[in-house]
Amino acid sequence: MDNTDHRQNITVQYCFPDNNSSCRKELHTPTNLLILSLAAVDLLVGLIGMPLSIMKFIDSCWYLGKLGCCILSVINALVVSASLCNLVFIAVERYIAVTDPLLYSTRITVCKMSMMIILGWSFCLLFAIMYFYFNDNLLPSQISTRCYGECVVSVKFSWVIVDLVVFFLAPCSVILVLYSIIFNVARRQARTVRAVKNGASMKHGAKLSSASETKAAKTLSIVVFVYLACWIPFFINSLSVESVTSKSIVWTVFAWLLSINSSVNPLIYAIFLSMVQKIS
Template sequence: MDDAPFTVQYCFPDNNSSCRKEVQTGPGNLLLYIFLSIVSVFTVILNLLVIISISHFKELHTPTNLLILSLAVADLLVGLIVMPVNIMQLIDSCWYLGKMACSIYPVIHFVSGSGSLLSLVFIAVDRYIAVCDPLHYAARITVGKTLFFIILGWSFCLFYVIIYLYFNEHLLQTQIITRCYGECVLIIKYSWVIVDIVLFFLAPCCLILALYSAIFIIARRQAKAVSAVRNRASQTNGTKFSSSSETKAAKTLGIVILVYLACWIPFYLSSLSVESLTSSSMVWTVFGWLVYLNSSVNPLIYAIFYPWFRASIKSIVTCRIFESSSSQFNLFPENF
């Protein structure tokens, strides 16, 4: 042993077709694993708080909050499954979860990402109608319709991912490689990267930006109109409250979308500069984790800007949620 400067390690020593293990050691790597693990845990906890809050408190059962719930579910999948699996592969490059998980994991990975973007598209449409046509909003956007579109959207994302991963391998040149026992590498060719950027990034993001541009133009016009009416009559408090509430909600969700774009744009730009991407490449790892961090930031934005989220967290942490009448709690301060 003393004469050997390097000992080859295998993912599964008892298997003759096992892959070699590439262990990443050192204090720097250890600190990185600890940090990423903490990020994963906090992502799960924060998004669970969002899901429990909106699901439990009846006052939060609104179309907009259902869309936020859909976004939180996508972010929860990232923190619960995607992040831990990536941390596992960073540690020693081995895949210990078997062939079935190797086939299922890419589906979860891509569905969570596409589900996030689709939820943001729905949120943008919801805010556009709320701000631009407030008188007909309640009739046009209902809880039932919102649930239907959420289910339809997630079903489309699942169908889309399965088609390109497993049924169009030769057309899209996307494949999962397992050259030895303990390997699970997804290779995405350049041709598919272009298709994916257009269908699941550029088109939805252009639609979102167009809707939010229209929202803020109309919100500014409404603010001027309300100010003019207020100067003529003092009985406009109700109108002012409604207008400012919808505008504030649009601004908060606009921040969520800007953060999303800031996290995803580097990944897509870098993907254009390489001929193919693999899940084991450094580009995929670095910019992939920037994308994952977006799932941690979203609930923090809610905590900063939404009083109802802070109030619901307080009820959950203090265990008041277990009271028989807790679902009827008032989570909105009078000054909101």
């Protein structure tokens, strides 16, 4: 084995290293791990969150008891917050990839990204548990209902403010700022590529780069618009009352927007990442 093959084996792994005809292992990239984590959130929303919420919405009676009500509340909070956490990670990962591509492979590795995803999910689970515990909705003994067969979640206004800061204002600021920088840097890179072209190649390259910029701008606009459109109504409604309760039809509809946002995120971000990678 020569030096070239040895260097390749550092980054390429084989199913059977001792066999020259061995197949290569398909390795995950940090970006793929983020999309996988986002897709896992979507799967939980589709398999657990939405069916139970539909059952609760269509039939006002709750047949799974107080424990089932507690579990559903925690799961819904977990998947929505985990989805948002993944969006922040994607923004940070793309920011590093576009602004510092030479050091990207050392700063963002599969191991580091895996740890970040695990920590993100753990933080969201811990926050969901604290959120419902301090709002007296975590344990079956804490839930007070008017009659047997009711599943109602009430949230104190103080925790609405905490939720607003932790899971809207802070991540929204990070996402908007980083995506603005990403697009500006990608646009400068595209202009640099056009500048080194000449003659017919320059004109052809300019058309391709302009098209890529336009597509990236449209995709980025869709990403930001969908994110804001799904989250802003929920928090506006939450801030308009002193205590939020799931008995409100308006609250239910806006809460469903968050679930819909989680459902469409994998598709939107798969398109967005491919566009950013092309233009950068």
